[in-house]
Amino acid sequence: MTDKLVAAKKKYGNLGEYSIQLSRWYLKPMGVWPDPVTTRREKILAQISIVVCWCIILFTVIPAFLHVVLVNEDIYLKLKTLGPLSHWCVDGFNYLVLLIRQDDISYCVERIRSDWKMITRTQDQEEMWKSAKLGRSIAGFCAGFMQGTIFCTCxxxxxxxxxxxxxxxxxxxxxxxxxxxxxxxxxxPTHDVILGTQFLSALVVSSSAAGSFTLATIFASHALGQLNIMVMWVNEFTKRSGEKGKKAQTNEIGIIVEHHLRVLR
Incomplete structure (x- = not known):
């Protein structure tokens, strides 16, 4: 495990980046990723990405909604149309929520980065690495599955x-x-153009859903890793509680409690 940690540090520069990389891949092209170190050019590109993504989504949603409301069809065909349309609407709303909660996402991402910097002991980092790897694997599989099913359906x-x-x-x-x-x-080529646009729209909305899921999975797995570290610290403290003085024990308890409160926040 230590060799893998060293290799990961060389590859990613910071193990915190390994944890959040998958979410950044999904959310940054959509202008959602909250990177605090951005240039003016990157901020402008992010705003352009947001406008383009919304235009692509609405280009699919509005004509489909008008078709359901205005075209005289039997109820079966209308219900058949509502399936894909509801998917676009729900994931479009999900994209809106991601944009609104950018500050909260930024706070959580910075917490992950700071935790990786704060935890320096090798065995603690190994425990965090296990949780990060588990979260990344689950998030990658589910995000790929979601994207694959959407594109197969389209x-x-x-x-x-x-x-x-x-x-x-x-x-x-x-x-x-x-x-x-x-x-x-x-x-x-009207059909091919609209079909291509709907494929792009499906990519945007499914990426917002996949990005949300990867964020939730990565944050949960990181919290799991922190709690596992807490358990390790408590077990180590109880084993050596009789070997140190009362003052040293009090300091260790304070560190454990402080870190526990940090995890809960």
């Missing part, structure tokens, strides 16, 4: 034609993951 719903019967004729029509109101989707 591909199946949009890349193939659907055969319908119109009177005595059989007609092949183009389909989309979300219907686009008033757009001539039965002609190319």
């Amino acid at each position: 591909f199946v719903l949009g890349a193939f034609k659907r055969t319908v019967e119109v009177g005595n004729k059989t007609v092949d029509i183009y389909t989309l993951p979300c219907p686009a109101y008033k757009f001539p989707v039965q002609t190319n």
Whole structure:
């Protein structure tokens, strides 16, 4: 484990970066990642990213919503449309929450970085490394699964034609993951352009969901690592409590309690 810690330090420079790297990959392109050391250029690019992401999301949501409300279809087709549309709306709201809570995310990220700097004993860092590795693995698997299922769904719903019967004729029509109101989707390149835009929109909303999940997983696994360190410290304190004087014991208890309060905050 020590060799792995050394290798990770060489690769990432700071083990705290190993913990948060996956979330940064998802959230920074969307302008959500709260990096305190940013230049004016990076701040402008982040704002542009936010505007572009919202435009892409709304380009899918608004026409689909208008289609559900204004087009005269049977209830089955409307319910079929509400499935993908609700996914876009929920994850779009999730993206909004991430933007609103950037300060809270920044606080938690800085706590992770400071904990890695504060904990210097090798066996404590090994315990943190185990938790960080577990959280990163779970977050990576689930985020990849979420992205994969969304893209497979969009591909199946949009890349193939659907055969319908119109009177005595059989007609092949183009389909989309979300219907686009008033757009001539039965002609190319209009269909391909809208389909590509909806793929990008799916990437944005699924990335916001995956980013939220990775944040929650990484924060929870980091807290788990800190609590495991607390258990180690308490066990070590009880084993050697009779070997030191009362003043030294009081100091150790104070350190343990202070760190415990830090974890709870």
